[in-house]
Amino acid sequence: MTLATVVPLDVVERYRDSVEDRTFPTVREWRARTGRMVTGCFPVYAPVELAYAAGMLPVGLFGAGNQIEMAHADSRFQSFICSIVKSTLELAFIDRLEPFDALMFESICDPARNLASVMARNFPQRPMTYVHLPQNMTSPAAVDYLAAEYQRVADELGAVSGHPVGAEDLRRALGAYNALRAQLRALYRLRAASPEKLSTAELYTLVRLATLGDPIDVEPLIAESIVTALGREARAKDRIRVVVVGSFCEQPPLELIAGIEESGCYVVDDDFLLGWRLMKGSVDETGDPFRALARAYLDGSLHASTKHDLRRPRAAALIDSVRATDAAAVIFLGAKFCEPGLFDYALYRKALDENAVPHLFLEFEEKMWNYDKIRTEVETFVESMLFT
Amino acid sequence: MTTDKAIHYQGHVHELQKKLMADYYAQLTAIAKGQSSTKNAHLLIAGNPVELIRAFGMIPVFPEVNVLQLAVRKQSLPLIQKAEELGYAVDNCAYVKADVGLYMNGYQAPYGTVPKADLLLCNYVGCNVYLNWFEHLAELTGAPAVNIDVPFIRSADGEPSTADLHYVVKQLEELVARLEEITGTSLDYGKLRRTVENSALVGEMWAEIKDLTKRRPAPYDAYFDSVTMMAVLYCLRGTDEAVTFFQAARAELTERAAKGEGPLPEERFRVVIEGPPPWPFLRVFRDMFSRWGAVAVASTYSTVGGIWEFGFRHDPQRPLESIARHMLQYNLCNRTFLQRYDQMARYVDEWDADAVVIHSVKSCRLFSAGQGDMREYFVREREVPTLLIESDLEDPRYFSQAQLRNRVDAFFEALAQRRLTAASDAAVAAGGRR
Numbered sequence: 027m028t029l030a031t032v033v034p035l036d037v038v039e040r041y042r043d044s045v046e047d048r049t050f051p052t053v054r055e056w057r058a059r060t061g062r063m064v065t066g067c068f069p070v071y072a073p074v075e076l077a078y079a080a081g082m083l084p085v086g087l088f089g090a091g092n093q094i095e096m097a098h099a100d101s102r103f104q105s106f107i108c109s110i111v112k113s114t115l116e117l118a119f120i121d122r123l124e125p126f127d128a129l130m131f132e133s134i135c136d137p138a139r140n141l142a143s144v145m146a147r148n149f150p151q152r153p154m155t156y157v158h159l160p161q162n163m164t165s166p167a168a169v170d171y172l173a174a175e176y177q178r179v180a181d182e183l184g185a186v187s188g189h190p191v192g193a194e195d196l197r198r199a200l201g202a203y204n205a206l207r208a209q210l211r212a213l214y215r216l217r218a219a220s221p222e223k224l225s226t227a228e229l230y231t232l233v234r235l236a237t238l239g240d241p242i243d244v245e246p247l248i249a250e251s252i253v254t255a256l257g258r259e260a261r262a263k264d265r266i267r268v269v270v271v272g273s274f275c276e277q278p279p280l281e282l283i284a285g286i287e288e289s290g291c292y293v294v295d296d297d298f299l300l301g302w303r304l305m306k307g308s309v310d311e312t313g314d315p316f317r318a319l320a321r322a323y324l325d326g327s328l329h330a331s332t333k334h335d336l337r338r339p340r341a342a343a344l345i346d347s348v349r350a351t352d353a354a355a356v357i358f359l360g361a362k363f364c365e366p367g368l369f370d371y372a373l374y375r376k377a378l379d380e381n382a383v384p385h386l387f388l389e390f391e392e393k394m395w396n397y398d399k400i401r402t403e404v405e406t407f408v409e410s411m412l413f414t
Numbered sequence: 415m416t417t418d419k420a421i422h423y424q425g426h427v428h429e430l431q432k433k434l435m436a437d438y439y440a441q442l443t444a445i446a447k448g449q450s451s452t453k454n455a456h457l458l459i460a461g462n463p464v465e466l467i468r469a470f471g472m473i474p475v476f477p478e479v480n481v482l483q484l485a486v487r488k489q490s491l492p493l494i495q496k497a498e499e500l501g502y503a504v505d506n507c508a509y510v511k512a513d514v515g516l517y518m519n520g521y522q523a524p525y526g527t528v529p530k531a532d533l534l535l536c537n538y539v540g541c542n543v544y545l546n547w548f549e550h551l552a553e554l555t556g557a558p559a560v561n562i563d564v565p566f567i568r569s570a571d572g573e574p575s576t577a578d579l580h581y582v583v584k585q586l587e588e589l590v591a592r593l594e595e596i597t598g599t600s601l602d603y604g605k606l607r608r609t610v611e612n613s614a615l616v617g618e619m620w621a622e623i624k625d626l627t628k629r630r631p632a633p634y635d636a637y638f639d640s641v642t643m644m645a646v647l648y649c650l651r652g653t654d655e656a657v658t659f660f661q662a663a664r665a666e667l668t669e670r671a672a673k674g675e676g677p678l679p680e681e682r683f684r685v686v687i688e689g690p691p692p693w694p695f696l697r698v699f700r701d702m703f704s705r706w707g708a709v710a711v712a713s714t715y716s717t718v719g720g721i722w723e724f725g726f727r728h729d730p731q732r733p734l735e736s737i738a739r740h741m742l743q744y745n746l747c748n749r750t751f752l753q754r755y756d757q758m759a760r761y762v763d764e765w766d767a768d769a770v771v772i773h774s775v776k777s778c779r780l781f782s783a784g785q786g787d788m789r790e791y792f793v794r795e796r797e798v799p800t801l802l803i804e805s806d807l808e809d810p811r812y813f814s815q816a817q818l819r820n821r822v823d824a825f826f827e828a829l830a831q832r833r834l835t836a837a838s839d840a841a842v843a844a845g846g847r848r
Binding site for chain 1 (some may be wrong): 507
């Protein structure tokens with residue numbers, strides 16, 4: 027692996043195993059240390075600042091990966107439903123969600139919405155809040171609606187934690203996450219500029235850590251990693267630069283992400299863990315913070331397969347990303363049965379063909395163990411680009 | 415105990431519906447062929463503001479109705495495959511794929527020609543695929559598109575918030591401005607009120623018709639026969655023709671109820687059916703239940719476009735607010751999965767059903783995702799016998815006739831046995847008391 031030839035990133039080494047550990051050791055440690063509550067946030071995008079302002083730690087809840095066997099959830103959700111929906115429910119059935127005092131779901135897709143209901147029925151003791159994110163991005167009324175929605179969610183979470191959310195609480199939370207996201211953007215810029223200095227497996231581990239920890243704790247760790255990575259003296263290898271899309275919700279195993287790079291690619295942009303870095307810039311910390319957070323979602327966020335902004339087709343945004351990162355190709359890495367992603371692929375494919383950008387379609391499931399087939403496909407794709 | 419005799423389900427209502435729908439498609443075809451200057455908007459069935467479209471003299475086009483008719487005529491598969499060649503996945507909703515295929519075929523369908531949209535009006539009412547669907551149509555056809563964002567129900571009591579209501583009304587006002595641009599006319603509020611009044615009348619009659627299936631025998635099948643009336647309810651709601659049709663339907667079905675007539679020679683089992691039907695095999699599927707004397711007394715599918723049986727009516731005095739309430743609150747799709755459990759439980763209790771049948775369709779995850787939990791709820795917590803079967807609403811490749819029939823047969827055999835056992839136990843108990 028590339029890491030052997032360069033200075034290791036201490037943070038990545040330290041947290042490599044725990045970020046995938048579904049006993050949530052870092053969350054338990056935080057809870058024990060602070061005595062505060064935790065909200066589990068289902069992807070894609072959750073307004074985490076609201077939970078943080080209520081004195082809780084918002085934690086990304088990205089299913090069970092390949093860590094558990096399904097025993098209960100399969101009988102609740104059918105075979106044609108994506109794995110993350112089932113494995114998140116399974117975590118609840120086997121009591122792995124014990125560190126979570128509340129759960130937050132959002133209007134990202136139909137199975138996730140129904141999961142919120144099924145979770146609420148089977149585990150009524152754990153408060154659940156459902157956020158309806160707007161899909162009319164051009165209506166002048168949308169910002170009022172979303173600000174009111176955020177106020178409602180904050181009230182619900184505040185009632186759980188016993189800490190009602192005031193404007194100043196939310197401003198502080200905006201500040202904490204603005205700082206964290208600024209580091210995440212710097213991390214992405216560094217990788218796009220010098221992918222030989224920072225592998226995507228490393229980057230992914232760091233972003234994943236950001237979904238698990240207190241932003242106050244994680245932000246300096248990422249800053250430290252950026253400094254270390256910048257100081258590396260690594261030589262660029264003969265790889266193609268690719269943008270990876272399609273993994274914005276259910277997450278591929280880390281080994282698969284590493285495998286794509288090791289098969290001859292430098293990933294220079296992706297949509298892994300997208301919701302945690304959705305904002306393109308800082309959310310305004312002055313004025314009404316609920317409106318500021320709402321405005322940022324409506325007008326200042328990255329394109330996402332679950333956000334239908336008729337002002338800008340996502341396929342055009344993908345092409346922009348390819349151009350901006352000087353990528354040679356796109357790999358669509360879609361979760362099996364993920365309808366928003368699969369729908370986007372049809373439009374992506376059309377746009378990529380029209381713009382003569384080579385592309386490869388791959389499908390994964392979080393619970394997969396064997397990556398040989400995918401690696402072979404990527405290797406073949408890379409060879410076809412390098413040698414034909 | 416079963417019968418395989420051919421059953422004729424058609425009545426006068428069916429004939430009337432056929433005529434109205436033929437007229438409706440003739441209007442669409444005339445627009446598509448440039449013989450009519452009437453403007454059209456494509457919109458979706460669940461909780462829509464069709465009253466506004468009609469008030470502007472525009473005609474609504476419903477892609478869901480277009481593609482289900484292709485499936486009924488067994489013409490959906492080549493269109494689905496055409497879309498898959500373009501990159502759509504096997505796991506994408508087959509309604510969308512059939513519609514994309516239909517567009518690629520020049521919108522030529524056996525029932526008429528579909529006009530290209532003057533406006534793609536996506537009423538986002540719960541179904542996230544709706545958003546994808548119209549986004550794709552916008553990209554493929556170049557037609558202008560607008561999303562009406564309807565906040566999903568989040569409260570425990572099923573009520574939308576004031577902010578939700580305000581948000582939807584505001585968007586409807588923005589839609590009015592957009593429709594004024596498209597048609598070059600101002601909104602005639604008198605016409606809007608009359609249109610909303612027609613919807614209120616139709617809602618009232620539809621609710622009365624639904625109430626009739628509480629009788630024994632039910633005068634019609636609330637799943638298979640409801641779809642006949644739903645076509646008019648959706649495509650023509652707000653028009654005088656819809657009012658006339660529902661007057662005729664109510665009269666015919668009320669008369670049947672009075673005479674004690676049902677859709678089958680004998681009503682042996684009363685069931686609640688959840689989920690859309692398998693359109694490519696509608697008749698075959700119906701026969702699987704008919705041979706057991708099973709009649710649907712209520713169905714969730716018949717509430718996709720609106721729930722009127724529990725009291726909601728459009729209000730001509732407050733047209734935009736009542737349209738907004740319909741979109742927010744009074745249609746199946748914008749309500750939570752658990753509200754659906756409650757709705758079905760009411761059907762079981764108030765319509766006196768023996769069992770629940772869940773038809774899980776792969777295409778529509780709004781309906782299907784989590785129906786295993788729904789079965790758990792009805793079997794374990796309400797002790798209602800529940801059958802869960804799977805196929806699809808549009809894609810014939812997912813319909814396994816022999817397997818489905820085996821499942822249906824086994825279920826009703828068990829129900830019949832349970833009934834016999836209960837009768838025998840009751841007789842023994844009665845004997846013991848003597």
